[in-house]
Amino acid sequence: METTSATVQSSANATGPKILAKDVNVFYGEKQALKDINVNIPDRGVMAFIGPSGCGKSTFLRCINRMNDTIAACRVTGKITIEGEDIYDPSLDPVLLRARVGMVFQKPNPFPKSIYENVAYGPRIHGLAANKAELDDIVAKSLERAGLWKEVRDRLNDPGTGLSGGQQQRLCIARAVAVGPEVILMDEPCSALDPIATAKVEELIDELKRNYCIVIVTHSMQQAARVSQRTAFFHLGILVEEGETNEIFTNPQDQRTQDYITGRFG
Numbered sequence: 001m002e003t004t005s006a007t008v009q010s011s012a013n014a015t016g017p018k019i020l021a022k023d024v025n026v027f028y029g030e031k032q033a034l035k036d037i038n039v040n041i042p043d044r045g046v047m048a049f050i051g052p053s054g055c056g057k058s059t060f061l062r063c064i065n066r067m068n069d070t071i072a073a074c075r076v077t078g079k080i081t082i083e084g085e086d087i088y089d090p091s092l093d094p095v096l097l098r099a100r101v102g103m104v105f106q107k108p109n110p111f112p113k114s115i116y117e118n119v120a121y122g123p124r125i126h127g128l129a130a131n132k133a134e135l136d137d138i139v140a141k142s143l144e145r146a147g148l149w150k151e152v153r154d155r156l157n158d159p160g161t162g163l164s165g166g167q168q169q170r171l172c173i174a175r176a177v178a179v180g181p182e183v184i185l186m187d188e189p190c191s192a193l194d195p196i197a198t199a200k201v202e203e204l205i206d207e208l209k210r211n212y213c214i215v216i217v218t219h220s221m222q223q224a225a226r227v228s229q230r231t232a233f234f235h236l237g238i239l240v241e242e243g244e245t246n247e248i249f250t251n252p253q254d255q256r257t258q259d260y261i262t263g264r265f266g
């Protein structure tokens with residue numbers, strides 16, 4: 001499923017960490033939700049964030065594309081870089097950042113428009129296609145990358161909301177891919193899907209990791225074990241432990257990780 005279109009190619013560089021977080025603290029008003037988070041996220045692979053409810057996984061995910069900026073009471077300190085570039089630099093446009101760092105949410109949220117328009121919207125507003133033929137090409141390639149092309153190519157003008165839940169989630173992934181992101185953030189992307197649709201999305205994640213840096217928040221340890229190469233365990237706003245997924249699940253260094261993965265809490 002290789003593509004020749006520059007617009008859907010990741011510009012990622014395979015060496016060194018893609019994302020680097022240093023001493024990241026997040027506050028909602030007076031309440032501190034994350035404390036001194038330090039982590040390197042490698043390129044071309046999947047990192048899973050796991051941990052009990054309320055430990056700050058989604059909050060940290062939202063730091064990576066500055067979605068927390070949209071929450072009035074939220075304050076972020078510390079530094080996050082993507083390929084060395086400080087994403088909190090005041091000169092950086094968060095709208096452009098969010099094209100580089102796509103996001104897929106828990107509940108599939110296609111626009112109330114056609115399948116075609118759902119995918120074409122981003123490339124059009126970012127001026128990625130010079131004409132209709134180029135836009136058609138981006139739409140087709142993005143749907144192909146999201147493993148949906150064969151299922152929808154004959155009904156591109158049908159509403160996106162008419163697809164099944166799993167197809168809608170893959171449409172949202174196609175929409176993220178269409179603007180040529182480097183990073184794809186996924187916040188529990190399968191929690192609203194049945195096991196068959198979940199398996200399809202997991203297969204897709206496995207395919208996409210060859211070209212993108214993917215960060216996934218999941219409540220399912222089985223899913224983390226299946227799809228990720230690295231796992232970070234969060235607890236009460238602290239990143240307790242991070243490492244190779246296999247190591248985290250078989251030989252965790254911290255008692256809290258051990259307790260969580262063996263089901264003693266969470």
Ligand SMILES: Nc1ncnc2c1ncn2[C@@H]1O[C@H](COP(=O)(O)OP(=O)(O)OP(=O)(O)O)[C@@H](O)[C@H]1O
Nearest residue numbers: 028033051052053054055056057058059060071073
């Ligand atoms: N918009 C918000 N305003 C105020 N507090 C918030 C907001 N979003 C999250 N929090 C708080 O920040 C803490 C971390 O929440 P977050 O949603 O990041 O955790 P999580 O690990 O993703 O949880 P879950 O697994 O239940 O989704 C929680 O105490 C939560 O109540």
